Amino acid sequence: MRFTPDSTGIDPMKIAVLSGKGGTGKTLVSVNLAEVAGQARYLDCDVEEPNGHLFFKPGDLEIERVAVKIPVVDQDKCTGCRKCVDFCQFNALAYIREELIVFEEICHSCGGCVLVCPEKAFSEKDKEIGRIERGVSGQVQVHSGIMNTGEESGIPIIDRLLEGQDDDPDLLTFIDCPPGTSCIVMETVAGADYCVLVAEPTIFGAHNLAMVYQLVNLMGKPLGVVLNKIQEGDNPSEAFCLEKGLPILGSIPFDQKLGLINSKGEIAVREDQGYRIWFEELLTVILEEACP
Amino acid sequence: MKLAIPVDSNSIESKVCMSFGRAPYYLIHDTESKENQFVLNTAAQSAGGAGVRAAQIVADQKVDAVLTPRCGQNAAGVLLAAKARIYRTKGESIKENIDAFLEGKLSELDEIHAGLHRH
Numbered sequence: 001m002r003f004t005p006d007s008t009g010i011d012p013m014k015i016a017v018l019s020g021k022g023g024t025g026k027t028l029v030s031v032n033l034a035e036v037a038g039q040a041r042y043l044d045c046d047v048e049e050p051n052g053h054l055f056f057k058p059g060d061l062e063i064e065r066v067a068v069k070i071p072v073v074d075q076d077k078c079t080g081c082r083k084c085v086d087f088c089q090f091n092a093l094a095y096i097r098e099e100l101i102v103f104e105e106i107c108h109s110c111g112g113c114v115l116v117c118p119e120k121a122f123s124e125k126d127k128e129i130g131r132i133e134r135g136v137s138g139q140v141q142v143h144s145g146i147m148n149t150g151e152e153s154g155i156p157i158i159d160r161l162l163e164g165q166d167d168d169p170d171l172l173t174f175i176d177c178p179p180g181t182s183c184i185v186m187e188t189v190a191g192a193d194y195c196v197l198v199a200e201p202t203i204f205g206a207h208n209l210a211m212v213y214q215l216v217n218l219m220g221k222p223l224g225v226v227l228n229k230i231q232e233g234d235n236p237s238e239a240f241c242l243e244k245g246l247p248i249l250g251s252i253p254f255d256q257k258l259g260l261i262n263s264k265g266e267i268a269v270r271e272d273q274g275y276r277i278w279f280e281e282l283l284t285v286i287l288e289e290a291c292p
Numbered sequence: 293m294k295l296a297i298p299v300d301s302n303s304i305e306s307k308v309c310m311s312f313g314r315a316p317y318y319l320i321h322d323t324e325s326k327e328n329q330f331v332l333n334t335a336a337q338s339a340g341g342a343g344v345r346a347a348q349i350v351a352d353q354k355v356d357a358v359l360t361p362r363c364g365q366n367a368a369g370v371l372l373a374a375k376a377r378i379y380r381t382k383g384e385s386i387k388e389n390i391d392a393f394l395e396g397k398l399s400e401l402d403e404i405h406a407g408l409h410r411h
Contacts, residue, residue, distance in 0.1 A: 085348065091341025094348045096373040103366055106341045 014162075014173040015286060016192035018216070020208020022049075022179040025198045025228040025252065028262060030176040031055045032269045032279045033196075033286070039139045041173040043161050045188045047130060047145035047154035052176050054265045058135025058142035066145075066157045067126035068109040073100045077121035084113035084122075108153065130157045138270075141171065154178075155187050162191035181215045189216060194290035195223040196249065199237035206236035213244065224249040224289050226282070247289055250282040295321045295393065296355040296376075297386060302330035307384040312360045313343035313367050320353050321390055343367030351376065359389050359398065368404045 017030040027044075031052050034042040044050040071084075078100050085093045085100075092106040093113060104127060114122040130147040145161045147154040162175075177188045189195060195216045199209040209225065216223045224247040227238055231254045241248050252258070258275065261268050268275040298315030300306045309315035314336045320329045331353060335345035343363075347370035350358060357377045371378055379398040381389045392398050 088341075089339075091335065091338055091343075091345040094344050094351075094370045094373075096348070096351055096370055097375070099373070101370065101373060103341070103344055103369070106344065106366065 012170050012173055013290060014175055014192045015194045015196060015290065016175040016177050016189055017196045017198060018177045018185065018189065018212050019179055019198045020181065020212045024200050024205065027052050027176055029196060029198050029226055030174045031267055033283055034140045034174040035138065035267050035269050036276060036279045036283055037172050039171060041141040041143065041171040042176065043173060044144040044176045045158045045161055046176055046178045047147040047157045048178060050144045050146055053133065053142060053144045055267050056137035056140060056142045058137040061133050061135040064132045065128050066130050066132060066160050067128045068156050069111060069124040070104050070107055070109065070127045071102055071113050071122045072125050073102060074121045075099055077119045079119055081118065083116045083118065087112050087116045105152065130154065132157065132161060154184055158184065158187050181211050186215065186219065189219055189221060192221060194286070195221045196286060197223055197225045198228050199225055200229050201227060201231060201235040201237055203236045206240045209237050209240055213246065222290065224286065227251040229254040249285050249289065293323045293357070294353065294355040295323060295357050295359055295390065296350045296353060297321070297359045297389065299386060304328055304386055306386065308361060308381050308386060308389060310361055312363045313346040318350055319386060320355065323394065341366070344370055347371050357393070359393055360401065363401055363404055365404050
């Protein structure tokens with residue numbers, strides 16, 4: 001079965017799973033959805049701390065190194081005009097005692113200095129910032145983005161994850177997003193066709209949900225909410241959904257059995273038939289919402 | 293000899309600023325002529341890399357020494373490349389720190405902190 005957001009059949013459906021903070025259940029939801037989807041692709045875009053691979057344990061790993069371009073200056077060609085220093089919005093360049101200094105850790109690889117230099121004194125070198133590990137787990141293609149410790153931005157890794165895929169372009173894709181609403185999340189959401197927002201049943205959870213809702217809404221992406229860790233009593237996140245008229249795709253109970261399966265690094269739908277049926281229903285609801 | 297000190301405002305009665313890279317002004321003090329000049333730190337509001345640009349501004353004043361309570365590693369990299377020495381201030385008074393430096397009572401800053409970069 002193929003799922004595409006339009007009738008052309010060219011663009012595969014990409015479903016992003018987000019939340020306003022870590023620990024709400026993004027990985028739980030995205031991993032289990034990918035598993036019940038049959039042939040599917042799971043992209044772990046939480047490159048600062050990817051954890052989907054702990055559940056999928058993919059085999060036959062292929063590793064792709066991800067590098068960015070860093071400027072290298074030919075000091076003999078540099079005349080000290082400082083056009084590059086003034087241009088750099090990240091303050092990654094300094095001109096001291098007739099020498100240009102490049103601060104590689106601050107550089108965002110925009111390439112602006114190379115363009116503005118009238119002397120063509122710059123060349124560029126590769127700087128590795130992380131890697132992508134691609135492997136298979138059951139019927140799921142598992143792609144994990146992993147950023148090197150100390151790097152500024154994982155966006156180039158996410159771009160590569162979203163664009164560079166295997167030879168089956170039509171696979172239904174689930175994107176495990178980074179937490180929060182920062183640049184790196186926007187980059188991930190930009191590549192998605194539909195967004196699933198996971199929210200906890202607390203005031204804090206509702207606040208985080210509101211932030212992600214604002215972002216996704218601003219980016220014009222269709223969305224629905226999964227309420228996680230549901231217990232008896234008030235659910236401020238549910239109240240937020242009702243107030244804004246957001247579709248509630250499903251509610252996952254606060255369940256010791258699920259917590260135990262998760263804590264062992266197992267996939268709930270592989271271990272428990274009840275959860276398999278529940279996630280299959282969730283997937284059906286999502287696809288109905290995403291492909292009306 | 294020229295000294296630079298990060299300061300809270302453009303007045304000699306102001307205080308030494310706790311941050312080097314995000315200080316609003318730098319006092320440039322000429323120890324021979326006793327002249328004081330205040331230079332605006334245009335890097336103070338930078339989203340990132342303020343230390344590098346701030347140190348460039350200070351280095352362009354051709355200072356020999358910088359008196360500061362703290363200094364990040366990127367700013368220190370620029371200042372050391374400019375052959376400026378970095379000394380640790382004592383207390384908040386600008387005048388007392390200049391006097392202490394002249395009397396040789398300030399020691400060189402040996403703790404350079406890692407970047408406090410925002411994303």
